[in-house]
Amino acid sequence: MAVRRKLIKERVPTPERPAEERIHDFKEVNLGYTFELAVKEAERCLQCPVNYAPCIKGCPVHINIPGFIGKLVEYRDDPDKAVKEALQVIWACNSLPATTGRVCPQEDQCEMNCVMGRVGDKINIGKLERFVADYAREKGIDEELLFEMVPKIEKKGQKVAIIGAGPAGLTAAGELAKLGYDVTIYEALHEPGGVLIYGIPEFRLPKSIVQSEIEKLKKLGVKILTDHIVGRTVTIEELLQEYDAVFIGSGAGTPRLINAPGINLNGIYTANEFLTRVNLMKAYKFPEYDTPVKVGKKVIVIGAGNTAMDAARSARRFGAEVIIAYRRGPEDVSARVEEVHHAKEEGVKFEFFLNPVEFIGDENGNVKAVKFEKMKALDERDKRGKRKIVGTGEYVTIEADTVIIAIGKHPNRLIINTPGLKVERGRIVVDENLMTSIPGVFAGGDAIRGEATVILAMGDGRRAAKAIHEYLTKKREGQNA
Amino acid sequence: MPYKILDKKELAPKHVMYKIEAPHVARKVQPGQFVIVRAFPNGERIPLTPVMWDREDGWIVLITFVRGKTTMRMANELKPGDPILNVAGPLGNPAPIEKFGRVLAVGLSAGIVEVFPIAKALQEAGNDVTTLHVAPAPMAILKDEFRENVSRHIFEGFEIQEGWRTKEIVAEIARRGAEKVKELLSEENFDFVLTVGPAGAQKAVFNVVKEFGIPMHADLHPIMVDGTGMCGACRVMVGGEVKFACIDGPGFDAYKVDWDELIHRVGFYTDLERKALEEYLKSLRGE
Numbered sequence: 001m002a003v004r005r006k007l008i009k010e011r012v013p014t015p016e017r018p019a020e021e022r023i024h025d026f027k028e029v030n031l032g033y034t035f036e037l038a039v040k041e042a043e044r045c046l047q048c049p050v051n052y053a054p055c056i057k058g059c060p061v062h063i064n065i066p067g068f069i070g071k072l073v074e075y076r077d078d079p080d081k082a083v084k085e086a087l088q089v090i091w092a093c094n095s096l097p098a099t100t101g102r103v104c105p106q107e108d109q110c111e112m113n114c115v116m117g118r119v120g121d122k123i124n125i126g127k128l129e130r131f132v133a134d135y136a137r138e139k140g141i142d143e144e145l146l147f148e149m150v151p152k153i154e155k156k157g158q159k160v161a162i163i164g165a166g167p168a169g170l171t172a173a174g175e176l177a178k179l180g181y182d183v184t185i186y187e188a189l190h191e192p193g194g195v196l197i198y199g200i201p202e203f204r205l206p207k208s209i210v211q212s213e214i215e216k217l218k219k220l221g222v223k224i225l226t227d228h229i230v231g232r233t234v235t236i237e238e239l240l241q242e243y244d245a246v247f248i249g250s251g252a253g254t255p256r257l258i259n260a261p262g263i264n265l266n267g268i269y270t271a272n273e274f275l276t277r278v279n280l281m282k283a284y285k286f287p288e289y290d291t292p293v294k295v296g297k298k299v300i301v302i303g304a305g306n307t308a309m310d311a312a313r314s315a316r317r318f319g320a321e322v323i324i325a326y327r328r329g330p331e332d333v334s335a336r337v338e339e340v341h342h343a344k345e346e347g348v349k350f351e352f353f354l355n356p357v358e359f360i361g362d363e364n365g366n367v368k369a370v371k372f373e374k375m376k377a378l379d380e381r382d383k384r385g386k387r388k389i390v391g392t393g394e395y396v397t398i399e400a401d402t403v404i405i406a407i408g409k410h411p412n413r414l415i416i417n418t419p420g421l422k423v424e425r426g427r428i429v430v431d432e433n434l435m436t437s438i439p440g441v442f443a444g445g446d447a448i449r450g451e452a453t454v455i456l457a458m459g460d461g462r463r464a465a466k467a468i469h470e471y472l473t474k475k476r477e478g479q480n481a
Numbered sequence: 482m483p484y485k486i487l488d489k490k491e492l493a494p495k496h497v498m499y500k501i502e503a504p505h506v507a508r509k510v511q512p513g514q515f516v517i518v519r520a521f522p523n524g525e526r527i528p529l530t531p532v533m534w535d536r537e538d539g540w541i542v543l544i545t546f547v548r549g550k551t552t553m554r555m556a557n558e559l560k561p562g563d564p565i566l567n568v569a570g571p572l573g574n575p576a577p578i579e580k581f582g583r584v585l586a587v588g589l590s591a592g593i594v595e596v597f598p599i600a601k602a603l604q605e606a607g608n609d610v611t612t613l614h615v616a617p618a619p620m621a622i623l624k625d626e627f628r629e630n631v632s633r634h635i636f637e638g639f640e641i642q643e644g645w646r647t648k649e650i651v652a653e654i655a656r657r658g659a660e661k662v663k664e665l666l667s668e669e670n671f672d673f674v675l676t677v678g679p680a681g682a683q684k685a686v687f688n689v690v691k692e693f694g695i696p697m698h699a700d701l702h703p704i705m706v707d708g709t710g711m712c713g714a715c716r717v718m719v720g721g722e723v724k725f726a727c728i729d730g731p732g733f734d735a736y737k738v739d740w741d742e743l744i745h746r747v748g749f750y751t752d753l754e755r756k757a758l759e760e761y762l763k764s765l766r767g768e
Contacts, residue, residue: 188569188707188709188711189569189707189709190519190526190566190567190569198707198711225505226567226569227505227567227568227569227570228505228569229569229570229572229709232509232514232570232571232572233505233506233509233569233570233571234505234509253709253710253711254710254711254713255711255712255713257713257716257723263723264716264717264718264723264742264746265745266745266746266748266749267749269714270712270713270714272711272712272713273706273712273713273714276706276707276711276712277706281525281526281706282523285523286753286757287550287753287756287757287760287761288523289523289524289525290521290523290524290525290550290551290554290757291525291526291706292750292753292754292757294749294750294753364745365742365745365746412709412710412711413710413728414709414710414728
């Protein structure tokens with residue numbers, strides 16, 4: 001490795017399907033690297049030492065990024081070995097790399113601090129992570145690694161219940177299973193995956209990939225009970241009688257609505273309903289799949305986060321004209337750069353400084369237009385660093401036969417009604433170890449954050465697993481003493 | 482996680498009973514709560530009400546009213562011993578089981594199946610319960626079960642006229658329901674009224690009950706997808722606030738419900754539902 005390599009400033013691009021082709025289906029947009037391309041990109045990495053590497057610091061789960069990238073270069077003559085070694089490095093911190101490689105906002109995390117960025121393009125860390133996961137899955141290398149790993153796990157004889165099979169819950173489950181705990185996940189929907197399944201469209205994260213990541217957890221011994229709604233089917237008190245610890249990863253499931261006249265007109269969807277119909281229930285295959293969805297000719301999506309992009313791009317695939325209406329300006333769009341770029345390529349139009357004040361219906365109770373107040377930005381900034389906005393008193397009405405509200409979510413209400421569970425502004429309150437006000441009950445992800453990203457939820461899952469391990473180790477030792 | 486069908490029977494035209502192994506629901510369910518069922522890999526999630534259950538043996542009884550593709554597929558394709566892919570629940574809040582005094586519980590059409598566990602529990606709680614079932618004559622179901630469990634059961638049946646479609650039948654249910662409730666409330670004193678059934682018919686009954694000023698509880702059936710408060714499809718306006726029927730309901734104070742909005746919202750997918758059903762019927766005919 002002492003060979004001094006020439007700096008290659010330009011990023012090796014990943015192939016993408018052209019916009020005009022992809023707006024007619026739900027298949028994946030980005031095609032990912034081949035081994036050759038991945039090695040070419042990996043070679044650009046400067047291999048910063050682990051204790052310095054700014055990319056690792058930017059990663060919420062602290063994957064040894066130079067470590068896994070280095071393996072691809074080191075074993076470039078043996079692709080299977082290269083991927084196996086790289087995957088092992090990733091798995092030490094992250095059990096769901098095929099997912100995070102696709103949906104993490106790398107530009108704001110690992111890639112943000114990449115030293116290569118000072119002289120050229122930053123390393124394409126996300127796509128390299130995705131490549132390792134995909135190649136390993138296709139060649140059965142992940143199975144091989146699991147097969148070697150599972151017999152070495154020492155059983156602890158303690159049980160942990162996880163509430164919610166989304167990113168936080170799945171990560172916590174994986175980590176705890178690796179540590180030898182008997183883990184059971186309680187999931188309300190019929191399929192595990194949480195937001196990865198109901199929220200993120202197939203063209204960004206294929207369901208088969210989430211399913212295969214979940215299969216791996218099952219091979220680690222994680223049990224998943226679908227159709228079990230904690231708060232109804234079973235309560236947290238009851239779980240505590242059966243399990244030694246509980247982790248709440250119930251997410252932010254409750255959609256926020258706009259308090260404006262006409263919000264319940266037909267044709268107005270919450271992003272959750274729209275995306276659940278399309279993703280989880282496969283409404284784009286109606287009537288082959290039984291769940292319908294109605295997408296009109298003119299769709300307005302309100303909001304400008306990743307969920308709004310997902311909803312807008314999904315609506316485009318039904319052939320609609322789609323406008324994203326956001327009450328702030330372009331610099332405050334919270335969606336990932338890549339998603340905004342893809343949305344624009346696919347013909348989604350953006351309208352800024354429009355705040356919905358009324359939904360206008362026709363004589364049958366169907367929405368036909370949205371009335372917006374035009375907004376303007378002030379120089380002053382709010383707590384989140386966004387420019388404050390005020391109404392101008394001027395209004396504009398835009399026709400729409402479908403409206404999708406994507407302005408955010410609140411944590412699930414069924415869980416937060418648990419007696420003794422401290423909650424502030426709808427969010428579960430936790431201490432520095434992610435323990436809630438109920439001893440032995442931990443929480444993470446959107447249930448404590450309100451609404452954040454997949455990787456932050458996974459970071460919480462990992463931290464919580466560590467804290468639960470410490471808690472249960474003490475409990476074990478206490479019992480043995 | 483499939484759930485085995487222990488028994489299946491047609492109780493009346495379009496009314497199919499399924500006894501299903503679902504211990505997690507049987508253990509917890511209360512009158513007024515529901516489950517979400519997904520029967521097939523390409524199926525939809527539909528809310529249904531456990532009508533009876535056995536906590537120890539771990540089964541529940543569901544009765545479907547064959548109306549769209551899913552309920553028809555279930556009737557055609559499922560046999561005892563087969564699995565139902567998903568039974569999630571129990572969901573929703575239990576109905577108010579208090580001492581009201583004299584209760585009139587009205588099941589409009591297939592709404593009667595949901596009335597059963599609530600009426601039974603109200604009777605057990607010391608109320609004097611009259612149940613009223615309004616439906617086309619051949620659809621008199623659960624008569625014996627009601628008679629064994631409540632003070633009085635009235636079946637108000639009618640003949641379906643030639644050429645009537647669903648719309649006319651529902652209108653007749655609304656008309657007859659309102660008329661019969663008016664008759665009962667005029668002749669006797671009731672302290673509490675409860676209804677379950679199509680929104681239009683519930684509204685017709687509510688308009689009568691309102692004249693008498695009697696407290697009324699309505700179990701609503703808006704369109705639902707997940708049933709856990711996540712999607713917001715089932716939102717209804719209650720007392721000027723947006724409520725989600727799945728986690729805030731399904732029962733609400735009938736005086737506070739925006740009935741017209743509810744009626745609009747439940748009809749949103751009628752055309753697509755009809756299309757799905759027609760395609761399915763065509764496939765059955767081998768077209």
